[in-house]
Amino acid sequence: MALPRKFGSIAKALSNQSYRNYTIGNICCHLGMWSYRITLQWLTWKLTESALWLGVIAAADLLPTVVLAPLAGALTERVNRLFFMKLAIGFAALQSLCLSALCFLELISIWVVFSFTLALGLILAFNHPIRLVIVPNIVGREVLASAVAINSLVFNIARVAGPAIAGGILAWAGDSLSDATFGAGMVFTFNWLANGVFVVMLFLVQIHPERARGIQALSGSVISDIKAGFIYAFSHPGLGRILFILMVTSLCGRTFIDLFAAVVDRIFSGGADALGYLMSSVGLGAVCAGFWLAQRGQITGLTRIVLLSILVLAIALVIFAMTDDFGIAVLSVYVAGFSLTVAGTGEQTLIQAAVDENMRGRVVSLYGAISRGFPSLGAIIMGGLGDLLGLRWPLLAGAGVCLILWLWAWKQRAVLQRGLETAPDAIKE
Numbered sequence: 387m388a389l390p391r392k393f394g395s396i397a398k399a400l401s402n403q404s405y406r407n408y409t410i411g412n413i414c415c416h417l418g419m420w421s422y423r424i425t426l427q428w429l430t431w432k433l434t435e436s437a438l439w440l441g442v443i444a445a446a447d448l449l450p451t452v453v454l455a456p457l458a459g460a461l462t463e464r465v466n467r468l469f470f471m472k473l474a475i476g477f478a479a480l481q482s483l484c485l486s487a488l489c490f491l492e493l494i495s496i497w498v499v500f501s502f503t504l505a506l507g508l509i510l511a512f513n514h515p516i517r518l519v520i521v522p523n524i525v526g527r528e529v530l531a532s533a534v535a536i537n538s539l540v541f542n543i544a545r546v547a548g549p550a551i552a553g554g555i556l557a558w559a560g561d562s563l564s565d566a567t568f569g570a571g572m573v574f575t576f577n578w579l580a581n582g583v584f585v586v587m588l589f590l591v592q593i594h595p596e597r598a599r600g601i602q603a604l605s606g607s608v609i610s611d612i613k614a615g616f617i618y619a620f621s622h623p624g625l626g627r628i629l630f631i632l633m634v635t636s637l638c639g640r641t642f643i644d645l646f647a648a649v650v651d652r653i654f655s656g657g658a659d660a661l662g663y664l665m666s667s668v669g670l671g672a673v674c675a676g677f678w679l680a681q682r683g684q685i686t687g688l689t690r691i692v693l694l695s696i697l698v699l700a701i702a703l704v705i706f707a708m709t710d711d712f713g714i715a716v717l718s719v720y721v722a723g724f725s726l727t728v729a730g731t732g733e734q735t736l737i738q739a740a741v742d743e744n745m746r747g748r749v750v751s752l753y754g755a756i757s758r759g760f761p762s763l764g765a766i767i768m769g770g771l772g773d774l775l776g777l778r779w780p781l782l783a784g785a786g787v788c789l790i791l792w793l794w795a796w797k798q799r800a801v802l803q804r805g806l807e808t809a810p811d812a813i814k815e
Contacts, residue, residue, distance in 0.1 A: 404590070408591050420669070421580075422482060422573065424552045427644070428566065428570070428658055433494075440644060452758070456615065459751025462516050462751060463747045471517065474509050474512065479579075481578075486575045514758060515754050518751075538679070556570070619748075622740070622805065628733055629753070632757060633756050635730075637761070638788055641764035642784070644769075645777060656712070667723065674724055678728070679732065695725040696788055701785075702721040702725060707781035730757060734757075740805065
């Protein structure tokens with residue numbers, strides 16, 4: 387009887403017309419985003435054949451989220467969230483439109499790619515915390531769990547389908563630099579069209595006026611809001627520790643994805659199709675993890691699951707770094723994708739469950755900053771080391787750090803469980 391109840395909750399969330407419209411647009415946007423990201427990686431490699439440049443472009447895409455997160459989190463409580471999201475997604479569509487035109491005109495270069503990627507990264511840094519909190523603003527509390535689960539599934543399904551779409555287009559276009567540039571232009575065209583659909587659907591979304599901004603009007607300065615958010619997060623018995631765990635796993639455990647293009651070429655002598663297999667395998671693991679977490683549907687025991695997933699991730703990365711068999715590599719990144727998603731989604735769920743409502747925007751922005759930005763910082767470090775030492779040693783070092791992190795966190799699991807699995811009001815008492 388439990389399974390029908392879960393499906394009933396999903397149907398109830400999708401019965402909200404605004405959320406249904408949002409989800410349709412979100413599917414298109416995520417398909418475009420994942421197609422864009424794998425193409426950005428492949429185009430960078432074809433232009434430079436440098437693992438360091440792969441890290442730099444990943445950093446330009448994601449690192450602004452880290453730098454601007456405190457400001458973005460504070461502004462999330464003050465701006466009209468839906469209006470700002472329309473502007474941000476519209477800019478993303480325009481950015482891909484310009485990139486596609488430059489590719490078709492063969493005017494693309496690594497510095498053009500870097501500049502356009504950085505510009506989009508800066509805009510999306512402000513949009514990211516809004517994107518994390520806008521679903522509760524649309525549906526309200528009664529179907530929040532189901533709506534968040536649907537959001538996660540959309541993201542992870544696109545993580546499989548997007549790279550498959552891009553990999554197919556890039557493989558069809560050809561392997562020479564000229565052909566790869568044309569193929570990239572085709573994928574960028576798909577991305578700007580997908581973002582355009584999302585903008586249209588956002589005009590069909592309605593948010594209650596009292597939810598358009600944060601749940602309370604903030605009267606202090608932005609600086610004081612930022613300071614209050616940091617003090618709250620890192621003095622909390624569970625939030626500070628889980629954010630640190632997220633930071634280390636993002637820096638050392640997720641970075642392998644941003645180096646796939648170099649791994650495919652240098653270790654497995656593959657092309658765009660092989661890159662698509664690896665990206666899709668990670669995504670398939672993430673989809674399976676999302677379904678598993680959605681059907682589990684409870685907070686109790688989630689801390690232990692998150693910590694065990696970090697151990698599994700480290701083991702999978704050791705296998706991926708050491709193997710010369712592409713089939714084993716595909717399987718290992720499937721396991722890594724599964725465990726990484728369990729850890730990341732579980733961490734977000736625990737943070738959302740433990741945080742005080744008045745601090746949600748600011749604390750969630752810290753989660754977004756770490757989960758988006760620290761992998762790109764790790765990509766720069768591992769990419770540079772990969773050019774000097776080969777790719778295997780940096781990947782093994784990252785896995786080793788994750789193992790050390792797991793040992794430290796496992797000893798503190800009782801403190802983490804109490805701080806994260808207890809309702810905020812109960813902790814105050």
